[in-house]
Amino acid sequence: MDKLDNLIEEWKYRESTIKSEQLRSTEDDQLINQVVNLLNGLKVNLKKLNELGEQHDYNKELKHNGFRSFEKVTILAIDRVKETLHSQSKSEQLNQTKVEPCLSFLKFINKIDTALLETYERNKTLIKEDVNQNRKEYDLLFDEKVTSDIFETYFLMKDDFKIYFDGHLAFYLTTQLQMLIQIVSSALIMLSNFPFSLFILFSKKKSVNALSDAIIESTVTWPGSVEVVNRPIVRSLVNLYATWNRKVQSHTIFLPKQQKWLLKTLDECNAAPTTELFYYRPEQEGYITKDLKNDGVRVQLIHHVSKPKEGIVMFHVHGGAFIYHSPDCHQNYLQHFAESIPNLFILSVDYKLREKYGKAHQDVLDAYLWLTSDSPDVIEVFGFKPKEIILCGDSAGSFLSFTLCKMLKDLQKYSYEHKLNEKIQIPKTIINFYGFITLNKLSPSYFFSFLESVVTLPTLRAGFGSLLFGCEQPQFTRRIFLPFLDEQEERWYSSTNSNRVELNNQFVEQIEKHPYLEPIDHVDFNDFQDIQLYLITSEFDVFLDANIELAKKWKGFVELKVFDNACHGFLQFGVVDSISMKAVESSIQIIKDAISRNRSSM
Numbered sequence: 001m002d003k004l005d006n007l008i009e010e011w012k013y014r015e016s017t018i019k020s021e022q023l024r025s026t027e028d029d030q031l032i033n034q035v036v037n038l039l040n041g042l043k044v045n046l047k048k049l050n051e052l053g054e055q056h057d058y059n060k061e062l063k064h065n066g067f068r069s070f071e072k073v074t075i076l077a078i079d080r081v082k083e084t085l086h087s088q089s090k091s092e093q094l095n096q097t098k099v100e101p102c103l104s105f106l107k108f109i110n111k112i113d114t115a116l117l118e119t120y121e122r123n124k125t126l127i128k129e130d131v132n133q134n135r136k137e138y139d140l141l142f143d144e145k146v147t148s149d150i151f152e153t154y155f156l157m158k159d160d161f162k163i164y165f166d167g168h169l170a171f172y173l174t175t176q177l178q179m180l181i182q183i184v185s186s187a188l189i190m191l192s193n194f195p196f197s198l199f200i201l202f203s204k205k206k207s208v209n210a211l212s213d214a215i216i217e218s219t220v221t222w223p224g225s226v227e228v229v230n231r232p233i234v235r236s237l238v239n240l241y242a243t244w245n246r247k248v249q250s251h252t253i254f255l256p257k258q259q260k261w262l263l264k265t266l267d268e269c270n271a272a273p274t275t276e277l278f279y280y281r282p283e284q285e286g287y288i289t290k291d292l293k294n295d296g297v298r299v300q301l302i303h304h305v306s307k308p309k310e311g312i313v314m315f316h317v318h319g320g321a322f323i324y325h326s327p328d329c330h331q332n333y334l335q336h337f338a339e340s341i342p343n344l345f346i347l348s349v350d351y352k353l354r355e356k357y358g359k360a361h362q363d364v365l366d367a368y369l370w371l372t373s374d375s376p377d378v379i380e381v382f383g384f385k386p387k388e389i390i391l392c393g394d395s396a397g398s399f400l401s402f403t404l405c406k407m408l409k410d411l412q413k414y415s416y417e418h419k420l421n422e423k424i425q426i427p428k429t430i431i432n433f434y435g436f437i438t439l440n441k442l443s444p445s446y447f448f449s450f451l452e453s454v455v456t457l458p459t460l461r462a463g464f465g466s467l468l469f470g471c472e473q474p475q476f477t478r479r480i481f482l483p484f485l486d487e488q489e490e491r492w493y494s495s496t497n498s499n500r501v502e503l504n505n506q507f508v509e510q511i512e513k514h515p516y517l518e519p520i521d522h523v524d525f526n527d528f529q530d531i532q533l534y535l536i537t538s539e540f541d542v543f544l545d546a547n548i549e550l551a552k553k554w555k556g557f558v559e560l561k562v563f564d565n566a567c568h569g570f571l572q573f574g575v576v577d578s579i580s581m582k583a584v585e586s587s588i589q590i591i592k593d594a595i596s597r598n599r600s601s602m
Contacts, residue, residue: 004046004078007085008039031099035085038106045113046074052120052444056140058548064562065140066444066545070113073451073540076172077109105168108160115153116447119146140545141441144508150442154216154450154457161212166204169453172540173567176577185211185453215456248335251301253381254292257366258373261411263358266468269514276414277516278407297367298350300327301381302334304342312388312595315371315427316348317364317404319395319435319569321455321463326350330394333571333584340588341595345382347371351400356470361516364400365407372425388598390591391430394571395543396463398435402550405430406519409527429598431534431591434568436543437520439464439511443545448568455542455568468510468517520550529556534594536587538566557597561590 053068081102088099119142126143142150170181186207262279269277303311314337318330327334327348334346351363371378371386379385393401408426415422449457515522533554535547539562551560563570563583571587573580 004039004043004075007078007082008036008043031094031096031103034103035099038103038110042074042078042106042110042113045110045117046071048117049074049113052117056444056548058551058560062560062562064539064544065548066116066447069445069539069544070116070447073172074109074113077106080168080171081105101163104163108157108164108168111157111160112447112450115150116444119149119153120444122146122149140443140445140549141438142443144440144512147440147442147508148505150446151457151461157450158212158216161215162208164451165211165453166208170451170567172451174565174577174579177567177573177580180573180576181453211453215453216458247305247339249303249305249307250331250335253299253301254296255299255367255370256292256296256377257362258369261365261369263362263365263407263516266357266510266514273513277410277514278414280414280418280420282420297363297370299367300331300334300346300348300350302331302338302346302348303344304338306342307383308343310384311343311345311382311386312390312598313371313382313386314344314346314390314392314431314591315368315401316346317351317391317393317397317400318348319393319397320353321460322360322396322467323354323459323463325353330572332575336574336584337588337591341592344591344595345386354466354470357468357514357517359470360400360467361403361407364404368404368408372423388595389425389427390594390598391427392432393430393435394433395435395568398432399437399439401430401432402435402437403516403519405528405531406515406523410515427531429532429534429594431536431594432547433571433587434537434541434543434547435535436546437550438518438546439467440508440518441520441546443549445544445546446542448540448542448544452542452568460542464511465507468507520553525553525555528554532557532594532597533559534590535560536563536590537561538563538568538570538583540565540567542568559590561586 049067049071053063053065053071056065056067057063058065084098084102088094123142123146126145127139165185169185170178173181260281262281264277264279316327316330316334318325318327320326320329327350330348334348338344338346347367349364349367351367352359371389391401391404393399405427408424411422412424412426414420415424446457449455449460511517512521533551533556535551535558537544537547537560541547544562547560547562551558563579563586565579566583567573570577570580570583574584575581
């Protein structure tokens with residue numbers, strides 16, 4: 001704040017001392033006035049962010065939340081242009097071509113800060129009007145009614161994004177990550193409308209416009225276009241790495257699907273909302289799948305080359321916004337886990353993507369029930385009967401791992417109430433990385449989606465929509481060449497859709513009433529107090545506040561870890577970024593501690 005005060009004083013001094021100068025133009029007057037007003041506006045917002053940050057700290061030791069993160073980002077933005085503004089405040093003649101880009105960038109940051117603070121104030125009003133008094137003023141999760149407001153703000157800032165993408169993308173991260181994100185963004189631009197996009201790459205202005213337009217109108221093929229690279233190329237690289245890394249082995253296995261516990265479809269749940277969310281079919285005993293490769297659940301088994309006779313199993317669910325990725329894309333850190341913890345066996349589930357509700361949930365449930373069953377195939381795969389199981393998820397996988405616990409508790413309760421002899425093993429430990437627990441409720445840290453080029457607001461909405469409603473699988477050639485020439489109906493969250501507010505409210509309502517789509521509203525946390533929870537996230541993560549709120553609500557043992565200066569997906573970036581690598585190494589130690597604590601609780 002002192003640096004900002006000094007900068008404001010410098011420009012005020014310039015304004016007061018050169019009033020009599022003949023060389024000073026009307027344009028200079030206006031520019032100086034804009035600088036002073038903008039810097040004062042940033043100062044007011046910084047003060048509010050600081051106050052709210054202190055109010056919403058998790059505890060005295062862990063001072064992190066979305067308000068504090070945006071306070072830091074705003075200070076970093078000011079630092080980014082400080083030298084230019086400082087030199088111009090001392091210059092005899094203003095250079096507008098130097099000052100105006102700085103102003104445009106700071107205006108962009110100030111708009112986000114203002115939108116965040118205004119959203120918070122509206123949320124406070126909604127909380128006071130809540131007759132049920134179910135929420136507290138200091139809850140970080142916003143009311144569902146402000147979701148449409150945040151979308152409106154996002155779409156109204158379309159032109160501002162072009163300023164941000166033109167030289168400032170991910171400015172708050174390390175230089176290595178900025179370069180990586182720029183490369184990935186350029187690759188996505190090229191995939192967006194190939195081969196015409198090749199001509200765009202030769203023009204910086206056209207590249208910036210293309211990236212901005214693509215992100216604003218995200219679809220399941222953006223950034224899902226990376227699936228083109230994901231499947232064939234990433235798998236080849238992973239296999240090559242596994243061959244080179246002789247300390248770890250990785251196998252692809254196809255598991256049979258169980259037929260005893262089957263989730264109901266959304267239509268079936270809506271038709272009978274008071275009944276169970278699943279079917280119990282006791283006559284369907286065992287695991288029988290005729291075509292495992294096409295009808296089974298694909299998983300990756302990763303373990304140390306020594307393959308000990310006893311070990312602990314990490315049941316891993318990968319992220320990717322329910323749109324893209326597979327266990328193969330997460331092998332870089334999963335293999336690092338297995339290499340660092342020799343007695344750790346990782347079973348990573350390749351659940352279905354972009355399909356209607358129930359498909360992804362069912363795959364995860366089937367794989368877990370197979371792992372905890374008495375099937376002789378389990379011993380054949382691992383070499384022992386797994387007794388110690390840890391759930392682990394990252395990003396979207398964290399949501400599915402948390403929901404899996406809710407499903408297992410429901411199955412266990414059903415079995416008890418109906419006096420069934422069904423053994424449902426509940427995991428003792430959950431480790432979630434930069435995850436989210438709600439599809440509906442946004443938060444202050446969610447505004448980082450305004451600064452992202454991949455984890456954007458439309459991309460997340462497209463992903464959540466695909467988890468609920470599914471989407472048609474795009475043809476391979478279409479996915480590469482023409483993902484934006486979509487002949488289907490206009491996307492409900494699109495900036496050009498006049499009904500998006502109404503459709504968004506319908507989407508929110510549909511999710512809100514389903515326990516497996518919005519578990520945080522349907523979970524009795526007292527039922528989870530025997531489960532140890534580890535939440536590992538980062539300072540610049542979109543879902544930082546969701547992790548903080550879950551930690552507050554948890555009744556049992558909980559450990560919340562927030563890595564400074566890291567972003568969403570840091571596990572993937574350890575190979576190119578030193579801060580991310582430190583976070584990965586610290587995460588491995590947390591996993592070791594969790595294993596030790598898990599054993600002591602058995």
